[in-house]
Amino acid sequence: MKCLLVNNINMAVSGSLEEMFFLINKKLKEGLIEDIENKNLTINNFRDYVFIAVNLGKYRWTNSFINKYGSLLPEEIREDYILISQAFISHKTKNYSKCLEQLSKIKRKDHFFYIDVSVLKMKTLYDSGSYNECHDELKKINEYLRKDRVISKFLRTYAKEFCNCFSKLLKLRQYPVNNNLINLEFRLSKNNMIGKKWIISKISEIKI
Numbered sequence: 001m002k003c004l005l006v007n008n009i010n011m012a013v014s015g016s017l018e019e020m021f022f023l024i025n026k027k028l029k030e031g032l033i034e035d036i037e038n039k040n041l042t043i044n045n046f047r048d049y050v051f052i053a054v055n056l057g058k059y060r061w062t063n064s065f066i067n068k069y070g071s072l073l074p075e076e077i078r079e080d081y082i083l084i085s086q087a088f089i090s091h092k093t094k095n096y097s098k099c100l101e102q103l104s105k106i107k108r109k110d111h112f113f114y115i116d117v118s119v120l121k122m123k124t125l126y127d128s129g130s131y132n133e134c135h136d137e138l139k140k141i142n143e144y145l146r147k148d149r150v151i152s153k154f155l156r157t158y159a160k161e162f163c164n165c166f167s168k169l170l171k172l173r174q175y176p177v178n179n180n181l182i183n184l185e186f187r188l189s190k191n192n193m194i195g196k197k198w199i200i201s202k203i204s205e206i207k208i
Contacts, residue, residue: 020052028065039074041112042152046073050085054092062089080106084116091120096128111151114144115159119194122166126202134170138163161193169202176206 035045046069053062062085070082083106090099103121108114118141125134142163145156168184184203188196 017052017056021056021058024049024052033069033072036069036072037074039077041077041110044073044077044081046070046081047084047112047116050088054088057092059089059093080113084113084120087120091124091127094127096124099124100128111155115141115151115155115194118144119159119162123195123198126166126169131170131173134166138166138170158192158194161187161191162195162199165191165193165196165199169199172203173206176208178208181206181208 035043038044049065050062053065066082066085070078070085073081083102087099087102087106090096090102100121103117103124106113106117108117118137122134122137122141125131125137141159145151145160145163151159165184165187168180168187172180172184181203184199188199193199
């Protein structure tokens, strides 16, 4: 169920966030929090709960969740998980300088954190108009993904697709012509990826 819903969220399928949020609340009310206490990032769903709630605009719920359950996170990942959660809120509420400050404090010692930080940093730099810095961060994550690291095929593929589409978005912003728009929309139509909904929203802001 979770994998299917995560796929739908990344593909911007209507109703996926609401369905997942309902399941999260049901799970928490039943006291099922063992995953939050697990230091294995493939099992720990704390970040996913925050991501879903923030994208639904439930900031009060998110802050309450962080305050209530953040202390249950294993010590070795606690600070970084809380920081990335706070950064999600800062980006969504358009406090871009605060988001970048929070991201700068996160230790990118794990590929989950590295990709999360890079993707959110690129979004934030783009939204704040720092396009040259977008290229710099894009170059860093592409180099990171090219190296032989222990990254799941699923996550590597999603991250690469975001980078490809983000690169095309930057090109479209710089050269807003039909050919660049068609290339980006075709890529989006063929591939699943992190941040697909965000990319689509940025396309709508560009006048061709």
